[in-house]
Amino acid sequence: MAALLELKEVSKGFGGLQVIGHLDLTVDEGEIVSVIGPNGAGKTTLFNLVTGIYRPDDGDIVFGGQSIVGMEPHKIANLGIARTFQTLRLFLNMTVKENVMAATYGKTKARWWQSALRTPGSRREEKEVEKLAEERLAFFGKRLVGYRMEQPAYSLSYANRRRLEIARATGTGPRMLLLDEPAAGMNPVETHEITDLIARLRTEGGYTILVIEHDMHVVEGISDRVVALDHGVKIAEGSFEQVATDERVIEAYLGAKAVRDEAEEAGE
Amino acid sequence: MSRIGSDDWVEQQELRSEYYTGFTGPARKAFDRVGPGPRFFAFLAICAIFPFFPTVADSDFLIRVGVNVLLFALLALGLNIVVGWAGLLDLGYVAFYGFGAYMYAWLSSSQFDVHLPTELVIPIVITASAGLGLLLGLPSWRLVGDYLAITTLFFAQIFVELMLNLDRLTPPWRDEPLDVTGGPNGIPGIDDMRIFTIDFEQTRDYYFLLLAIFAVVVVGLYYINESRTGRGWRASREDPLAAELMTTPVNRLKLLAFAMGAAVAGLTGSVFAAVQTGVFPQNFEVALLIMIYAALILGGAGSISGAVLGAIIIAAVPEILRTPENARYLFYGVLIASLLIVVRPWKRVAGIVAAAIVFGFAAHEIVALIWPDVVVGVEDGGLGGLLDSWVLVVDDHETLVNFAFVFLVAAVLILTQLRGESRMLLLIPTIYLAAFVWENRLVAEPSVTRQLLFGAILVAMMTKRPQGLLGTPRVENPI
Numbered sequence: 001m002a003a004l005l006e007l008k009e010v011s012k013g014f015g016g017l018q019v020i021g022h023l024d025l026t027v028d029e030g031e032i033v034s035v036i037g038p039n040g041a042g043k044t045t046l047f048n049l050v051t052g053i054y055r056p057d058d059g060d061i062v063f064g065g066q067s068i069v070g071m072e073p074h075k076i077a078n079l080g081i082a083r084t085f086q087t088l089r090l091f092l093n094m095t096v097k098e099n100v101m102a103a104t105y106g107k108t109k110a111r112w113w114q115s116a117l118r119t120p121g122s123r124r125e126e127k128e129v130e131k132l133a134e135e136r137l138a139f140f141g142k143r144l145v146g147y148r149m150e151q152p153a154y155s156l157s158y159a160n161r162r163r164l165e166i167a168r169a170t171g172t173g174p175r176m177l178l179l180d181e182p183a184a185g186m187n188p189v190e191t192h193e194i195t196d197l198i199a200r201l202r203t204e205g206g207y208t209i210l211v212i213e214h215d216m217h218v219v220e221g222i223s224d225r226v227v228a229l230d231h232g233v234k235i236a237e238g239s240f241e242q243v244a245t246d247e248r249v250i251e252a253y254l255g256a257k258a259v260r261d262e263a264e265e266a267g268e
Numbered sequence: 269m270s271r272i273g274s275d276d277w278v279e280q281q282e283l284r285s286e287y288y289t290g291f292t293g294p295a296r297k298a299f300d301r302v303g304p305g306p307r308f309f310a311f312l313a314i315c316a317i318f319p320f321f322p323t324v325a326d327s328d329f330l331i332r333v334g335v336n337v338l339l340f341a342l343l344a345l346g347l348n349i350v351v352g353w354a355g356l357l358d359l360g361y362v363a364f365y366g367f368g369a370y371m372y373a374w375l376s377s378s379q380f381d382v383h384l385p386t387e388l389v390i391p392i393v394i395t396a397s398a399g400l401g402l403l404l405g406l407p408s409w410r411l412v413g414d415y416l417a418i419t420t421l422f423f424a425q426i427f428v429e430l431m432l433n434l435d436r437l438t439p440p441w442r443d444e445p446l447d448v449t450g451g452p453n454g455i456p457g458i459d460d461m462r463i464f465t466i467d468f469e470q471t472r473d474y475y476f477l478l479l480a481i482f483a484v485v486v487v488g489l490y491y492i493n494e495s496r497t498g499r500g501w502r503a504s505r506e507d508p509l510a511a512e513l514m515t516t517p518v519n520r521l522k523l524l525a526f527a528m529g530a531a532v533a534g535l536t537g538s539v540f541a542a543v544q545t546g547v548f549p550q551n552f553e554v555a556l557l558i559m560i561y562a563a564l565i566l567g568g569a570g571s572i573s574g575a576v577l578g579a580i581i582i583a584a585v586p587e588i589l590r591t592p593e594n595a596r597y598l599f600y601g602v603l604i605a606s607l608l609i610v611v612r613p614w615k616r617v618a619g620i621v622a623a624a625i626v627f628g629f630a631a632h633e634i635v636a637l638i639w640p641d642v643v644v645g646v647e648d649g650g651l652g653g654l655l656d657s658w659v660l661v662v663d664d665h666e667t668l669v670n671f672a673f674v675f676l677v678a679a680v681l682i683l684t685q686l687r688g689e690s691r692m693l694l695l696i697p698t699i700y701l702a703a704f705v706w707e708n709r710l711v712a713e714p715s716v717t718r719q720l721l722f723g724a725i726l727v728a729m730m731t732k733r734p735q736g737l738l739g740t741p742r743v744e745n746p747i
Contacts, residue, residue: 051513077515091506093742094499101496102503106515108496112524115495116488122495129496154743172515 003062004029004176004208005050005081010059012042012049012232019045020232022059027176032202032209034219036243037229038252043212044086046229047178050210051083052076064175078106080175084165086184086212092154096144099153099164100133103171136167139205140197159190166197170205177201179211183218195221216244228252307738308490311573315486318479322472331471333587338478339540340579344563345485345572346532351561352570353498354525355505356408359557360420363404363427364530366552368397368537370431370449373547376459379450386461390538397534398527405526409519412508424554431549454548461542474543481539485532490572501525562722566729568739577737586718592711596655599706603699606728611692620692624699628658631700635660659703669708676701 007025011018019042027033035043048054050061052073061068068076082103091099108129110122137144140163148156156164162182169177182198183191195218201207213219219226219240226243228236230252236243243249250262302310321334343365350358371393375384384392407419435451438444449455461468461477468474492498503511504518512518541547559582567578589595604621611617636643644663662668679698686694710717735741 053509053513072517073512074515074517077513083513085510089507089510091503091510093506093740094502098499098502102499102511102516103514105496105500105503105517110496112492112495112497112528115497116491118491126495152743168514 002029003027004031004064005210006062007046007050008060008062010049010056010061012045012054012056018232020049020056023229023232023234025227025234027208027210029208030202030206031224032198032211032222034223034226034240035210035212035229036214036216036219036226036249037235040231041229041252042232043229044180045232047083047180047210047212050076050178051081074106077172077174080173081178082169082172082174082176083178084162084169084180084182086180088161088165090153090161090164090168093152095150096137096153096156096164097130097133097149099168100136100171101129103168104129104132104173107173133171136170137164139170139200140167159186162186162194166201170201170207174207176208176210179209179213181212181214183213183215191215191218194218198222220244308573311576311738315483315576318482319476322475328471331475333584335471335475335478335543336587337580337583338475338482339536340560340563340583341576342478342482342485342536343533343560344567344575344579345489346529346536347560347564348569348572348575349489349501349532350525350529351564352575353493353501353505354522355501356522356525357413357417358404358420358526358529359417360404360423360427361529361533361560362552362554362557363424364397364401364533365537365540365556366427366431366547366549367400367530368393368534369541369547369551370455370537371396371534372538372541373455373458376542377455377457379447379455383459386463390463390535393534393538394531397537398531400534401527401530402523404530405523408522408526421554424557428549428553431552449549452549454546454551456546458541458545458547460545461539468542471543474539478539481535486572486576493572497521497524559722562726565726565736568736570740570742571736571738574736574738582722585721586714589714589718589721595711595714595717596706599711600703603702607699609732611695616692620695620699623696625658627696628700628703632657632660655703655707659700659707661707666709669705672701673705673709676705 003026005025005027007023010020010023010025012020023046025046035046037043045054049056050063050068052068052071052075055070063076063079063081066079068079068081071079091102094102108125110119110125114122134145134149137149143160143163144156144167148160153161153164162185166177166179166182169179179198183194186194198209198211198218199222202209209222211222223240225238226236226240227234228243228246228249230248235248235252236246238246318334318338322331343361346364347358347361350356350361372389374380375382375389375392376386377383404420404423408416411419431449431454432452434448435453436445437448439446461474463477466473468477500511500516500518500521503514503516504521508518540551544551563578563582564575565578566581567576568574585598588598607617607620608614611620632643642662642665644661676698679694679701683691683694683698710720729736
């Protein structure tokens with residue numbers, strides 16, 4: 001399989017703090033890769049680098065064979081990288097449907113004067129966009145369709161807001177989805193649902209997925225490959241079992257003493 | 269705590285039904301339920317009255333008021349693009365209006381002896397204003413909120429200063445100074461508009477011209493707002509970062525909003541210059557900017573019909589206040605209407621009104637007994653006759669009335685802090701005091717009264733209905 005996203009020796013620091021250091025990461029087409037790591041490991045910074053919010057100090061980021069370093073974020077998004085946010089960032093005062101429709105800006109062409117004159121092209125495009133938004137919302141079953149589509153996004157429950165963020169991201173017509181903690185704040189039932197959902201996003205939507213997640217059940221359930229970060233450095237990579245039993249990963253999460261204790265217990 | 273199986277919307281249903289209590293509740297509920305689409309068509313139906321206005325309005329003065337309303341409505345619509353939709357606090361907006369007016373003046377007056385045909389001048393003005401808008405929009409790439417507001421406010425001030433002082437500019441290629449703007453005296457004697465074969469001479473002609481522009485602008489903006497451009501603006505207003513990552517070129521859309529707002533203002537300015545046959549720097553000062561903002565906030569930022577309604581109120585109310593009789597109707601009307609809105613249930617309203625009437629008659633009788641020479645009657649006619657023996661009008665006691673004014677302000681402040689019965693009790697003398705101050709002082713001074721009235725309306729609006737008359741309620745983004 002060909003690599004869709006490739007980070008080569010990427011580094012990023014803020015002042016004296018090195019947040020990402022010489023990171024190599026490859027995500028193949030159609031793969032689901034999870035990024036784990038303790039708080040402050042640089043996971044969200046990694047997303048911000050890929051989506052163009054930050055510019056790497058060093059190294060190269062290649063998406064679909066093209067270097068995206070220094071491109072404007074909306075152009076990167078239009079190339080096919082869509083993301084969700086750890087702290088939800090919906091367009092709260094727009095309707096649920098409009099949230100998804102707004103994400104189609106880059107894939108539509110009507111200029112403002114064409115819209116003002118209601119040219120046939122602009123009207124056709126508007127209809128297509130509306131249909132697309134309804135399709136994307138229908139992906140989540142009955143939760144976001146019906147009367148809810150015309151409701152402002154602020155009226156949604158927390159879990160539905162998370163779903164809407166994913167729907168909005170798919171509205172941009174991406175090849176790759178970056179999901180930043182999709183199960184954060186969800187109850188066990190909803191978390192289980194997210195696991196299924198991410199799998200469906202790949203099989204039905206055909207998206208390649210890079211996901212940050214803290215819930216190890218979700219990580220175990222979805223990942224083809226897991227990458228563990230600590231202090232901006234990759235400390236382990238491989239299948240879930242490999243990474244979960246990796247000593248450095250346990251140490252990063254629980255500290256060196258816990259690793260020693262465990263070793264002693266095993267020794268007895 | 270959220271109940272199992274319910275979401276915020278269901279939970280808030282109870283809150284919402286509580287919100288519509290009181291006997292005005294059903295009306296408010298019905299009003300809030302009407303969707304933006306039907307609201308817009310209701311608005312168009314109301315706008316259909318405009319063309320018939322000149323046939324009803326018999327005096328030149330009324331037509332002039334109509335022209336002012338339309339000028340204001342166009343300005344509010346232009347500002348709505350930048351502030352209401354794109355969410356950029358642009359305090360330099362009034363400069364585009366002035367720039368459009370001066371551009372028209374330069375291209376069709378004896379100032380430089382240039383008299384271009386109007387159908388050529390208008391596109392030039394629109395393009396130049398939009399270009400200036402682009403330029404002023406550039407800081408919005410880096411600055412948001414208050415910082416952008418300060419920067420753009422400087423621009424508005426610089427514009428007025430330039431117009432005041434560019435009457436003796438000495439360019440390097442000339443020896444004697446050149447009069448560009450006429451300084452404080454402005455540019456008088458501007459040509460009338462002449463579009464192809466139609467001559468615009470009277471105010472009435474300009475009224476119809478403005479009406480045509482207004483119709484085009486309203487319909488165009490309505491469709492733009494519904495399109496991807498409008499969604500892009502709203503998305504960048506809600507969350508610029510998320511919008512950018514959802515493929516929206518936020519910076520480009522900001523510039524577009526600035527340019528489009530400036531173009532509308534510039535076009536309006538050129539008609540203003542023609543209808544006034546002169547431009548003067550004091551026409552474009554910050555006071556006007558505040559009035560445009562007041563119109564937009566009052567009507568509801570982000571809503572086309574809101575911007576127009578606000579403009580009608582802001583432009584027409586001062587004219588109503590010009591005659592004391594009309595002003596009086598307005599004052600007591602607003603007083604009773606606000607009582608109806610604020611006080612519930614209606615029995616209590618009736619009680620307060622009855623008590624205020626009794627209180628007034630009693631106070632009037634007592635004062636008339638003690639100091640008979642001080643009390644003078646209210647002038648006759650309409651409400652005046654009714655009020656004659658209720659409200660006290662005193663002769664030549666300006667200081668007394670000034671003190672009463674201070675007391676009134678204090679009473680209103682205390683009133684906001686009280687709760688329950690004591691509040692209702694204090695309300696009665698406060699109403700009377702308000703009527704007293706109004707009849708003795710404010711009715712005679714419309715200029716002061718109108719400022720006070722707008723201030724009061726805006727304060728009441730911001731507390732009771734922050735989204736404006738026709739706006740949609742918004743939540744603040746938690747981030």
